[in-house]
Amino acid sequence: MSHDHNMPDGFSVREGSLFCEAVSADSLAQRFATPLYVYSQTAITDAFAEWTEAFGGAEHLICFAVKANSNIAILKLLASLGSGFDIVSGGELRRVLAAGGDAGKVVFSGVGKSAAEIELALTAGIRCFNVESASELALIERIARNLNKVAPISIRLNPDVDAKTHPYISTGLKENKFGVDAEVARALYRTAHESDVLLPVGIDCHIGSQLTEIEPFIDSVKHLKNLVLDLRSSGIELQHIDIGGGLGIRYRDEEVPSAKVLITSVRDQLDDLSMELMIEPGRSIVGNAGALLTRVMVIKEGETKDFAVVDAAMNDLLRPALYSAWQTIIETAPSSVQTRVYDVVGPVCETGDFLGKDRELGITEGDLLAVLGAGAYSFTMSSNYNSRPRAAEILVSGTDAHVIRKRERVEDLWADECLPEHIGSQAHDD
Ligand code: LLP
Numbered sequence: 447m448s449h450d451h452n453m454p455d456g457f458s459v460r461e462g463s464l465f466c467e468a469v470s471a472d473s474l475a476q477r478f479a480t481p482l483y484v485y486s487q488t489a490i491t492d493a494f495a496e497w498t499e500a501f502g503g504a505e506h507l508i509c510f511a512v513k514a515n516s517n518i519a520i521l522k523l524l525a526s527l528g529s530g531f532d533i534v535s536g537g538e539l540r541r542v543l544a545a546g547g548d549a550g551k552v553v554f555s556g557v558g559k560s561a562a563e564i565e566l567a568l569t570a571g572i573r574c575f576n577v578e579s580a581s582e583l584a585l586i587e588r589i590a591r592n593l594n595k596v597a598p599i600s601i602r603l604n605p606d607v608d609a610k611t612h613p614y615i616s617t618g619l620k621e622n623k624f625g626v627d628a629e630v631a632r633a634l635y636r637t638a639h640e641s642d643v644l645l646p647v648g649i650d651c652h653i654g655s656q657l658t659e660i661e662p663f664i665d666s667v668k669h670l671k672n673l674v675l676d677l678r679s680s681g682i683e684l685q686h687i688d689i690g691g692g693l694g695i696r697y698r699d700e701e702v703p704s705a706k707v708l709i710t711s712v713r714d715q716l717d718d719l720s721m722e723l724m725i726e727p728g729r730s731i732v733g734n735a736g737a738l739l740t741r742v743m744v745i746k747e748g749e750t751k752d753f754a755v756v757d758a759a760m761n762d763l764l765r766p767a768l769y770s771a772w773q774t775i776i777e778t779a780p781s782s783v784q785t786r787v788y789d790v791v792g793p794v795c796e797t798g799d800f801l802g803k804d805r806e807l808g809i810t811e812g813d814l815l816a817v818l819g820a821g822a823y824s825f826t827m828s829s830n831y832n833s834r835p836r837a838a839e840i841l842v843s844g845t846d847a848h849v850i851r852k853r854e855r856v857e858d859l860w861a862d863e864c865l866p867e868h869i870g871s872q873a874h875d876d
Contacts (some may be wrong), residue, residue, distance in 0.1 A: 452698075454734030456486025456491070456842075462780030464816050466737065468845040471778040475739050475814050478838050481758035483825050485515075487523060487843040489735035490821075494527045497727060500705035504713060506723040507573075509553050512538040513690045514728025514822040515736070519841055519850035521545035524731070530573065532691065532726035536563035539570060548725040549573075553688065553726070555602070555652070557582075557623055564589045574598045576650045576688070578625055583634050583644070590643040599638050600648035600688060601631045605669035609654030609662045612769050618653025618666060621780065625651060628673055636663055639682050646682055648724070649674060652690025655729060658700050660711055663689065663866065667715045674719060680759060687716060688724035695733040697819045698772050705730065729822040736821025737839070738763055739778070740801070742813045743793070752788050759792020760799040761831040763817060763824050767798040775802045783808040790815070794832045825851075830834040830859050 453459060457466055464471040466484050474484055483761055493629070497508050509530040511520065516538060522545040530551030531542045542552060549570040554563075557578045566584055567575065577599050578585050590597040604625030609616045617624040626634065631649075638644035653666050677684065689712060694702045709723075716723065740758035747753075765771035775790055783809040790801045800816055809815070828836050835854035840847050 450732060454479065454489065455488030456735050457737060457818065460855055462582070464776065464778040466842045469847050471816055471840050472814055474840060474847060475741065478840055480739050480741045481762050481837040483736060483820065483837050483839040484739060485520065485821055485839070485841050486772055487841055490520065490523060490732055491527060493731045493735065494524060494529060497705045500709040501723065507551060509551065509724060509726045510731055511726050511728030513761065513826060515732040516541050516826050517839055517850050518545040519836060520732065521547055522533055531645050535860060536566045539567055541569065561585060561589060563747060565593065568593055568595050574600050574647055576594050576600050576602050577634065578602050583637060587641055587644050596643050596645050598645050598647045600650045601626065601634050603631050603649060603651045603670060603673060605653065605655055605666040607649055607662050607665040610659060611654045611656050614769055615655040618651065628669065632676065635677055635682050646684060648684050648686035648688055650688035650690060652726060653692060655692050656694040657692045658694045658702050660708055663708060664711055664715060667712055671715060671719065684721065686722040686724050688726065691726040691728050693727055693730040695729055695819065698774065731817055733822035736824060738817040738820040738824060740815050740817065741810055742809050742815060745811055752786055754788040754790045754807065756790055756792060756801065756815060758801065759794040759834065760796065760838055761794060761829045761842045762832045763801060763820060764827045765823060766801050773802065773820065775805050776816055777807060777809060778814040778816050781808040781813065783810050833859055835859060
């Protein structure tokens with residue numbers, strides 16, 4: 447077995463066997479079946495602590511991007527560490543509240559907030575709306591007035607910088623749907639400033655995800671700073687600067703700057719403004735804290751390719767299919783089987799259904815594999831395609847393994863579907 451990978455935090459290989467904290471992957475798979483999402487509590491706690499330490503003494507709020515992993519046990523854990531939350535829907539807000547999170551530490555991002563979602567957020571008393579258009583600002587104003595509330599707002603600046611990441615997860619270019627340019631932002635702040643029910647409290651941006659360089663962050667921070675100074679000179683004082691999320695993780699061999707390096711260079715730019723710093727990290731907190739365990743069902747030797755058909759598929763983990771994302775796949779136990787190169791594929795009826803291509807593995811049918819780096823955008827992007835129940839999720843802490851989401855049952859899949867009486871009620875004539 448070739449276990450020369452850098453193992454992510456919370457996972458280790460001992461005498462050839464994969465462990466999540468003090469629990470072996472094999473025992474987890476035996477106990478809870480596969481496919482199975484497994485997270486290390488310590489890895490999440492450590493990653494959050496790394497962000498906290500990165501800020502040093504600076505006043506700040508870390509708002510975990512709920513979309514990366516929205517399991518309420520994970521949200522509860524982060525809330526207990528003092529985390530705030532970046533949400534993009536009423537559903538995510540409801541999850542944060544269900545987990546015991548503090549609405550006063552929630553920022554609400556997204557280009558399409560519905561009236562019902564805005565109402566929910568205003569009633570819950572969120573920290574701030576990250577506003578992305580003039581229409582949204584007008585809608586928030588109308589609803590705030592109806593509810594007799596003041597809505598705290600931030601305008602999301604689109605700084606038009608190239609985040610140098612996959613085009614689907616790049617958000618800070620002017621051709622992307624996100625944010626508004628500086629001129630529009632100025633006008634929106636003016637509108638908010640003049641409104642008795644809108645309160646400009648901050649400014650935000652988010653330029654993309656899985657960023658591996660500091661420069662795009664710094665570029666965007668400079669744009670934020672210019673606008674803050676500009677607004678100040680026109681009498682609009684903001685309290686916070688939210689630089690968004692986006693710091694990448696190592697999936698394979700990426701060299702990613704640390705939170706400390708990033709925040710130190712951000713502070714170099716912003717400290718003289720004396721404003722609270724906010725950040726919306728998702729992947730960098732949970733990405734490497736999770737793995738997807740999956741069993742090899744069939745080894746299929748093709749003419750030009752060998753396939754390992756496993757019991758997890760694109761419905762469980764979409765990133766490889768959607769972004770051609772590369773995630774490490776390893777055997778979870780020592781094996782004496784000769785290694786071969788396989789495409790690791792799922793049972794879903796799509797050619798795009800793969801978890802990894804051209805992977806060297808020493809496996810036989812029934813063996814267990816782990817797909818690493820599966821803590822972010824993994825379970826949250828899963829679906830029931832091909833009527834596959836979604837996997838269970840386990841949170842490991844030391845020697846304890848807690849079920850934080852039960853495996854879906856197949857009956858759950860049509861529980862909300864209806865059988866209208868009129869179908870099949872007429873006799874066939876033919
Ligand atoms: N803030 C906003 C406004 C965002 O849109 C996002 C992510 C984040 C924060 C958190 O970014 P992070 O720190 O996790 O990079 N499904 C894709 C990633 C989509 C990211 C969307 N927005 C993937 O699997 O790579």
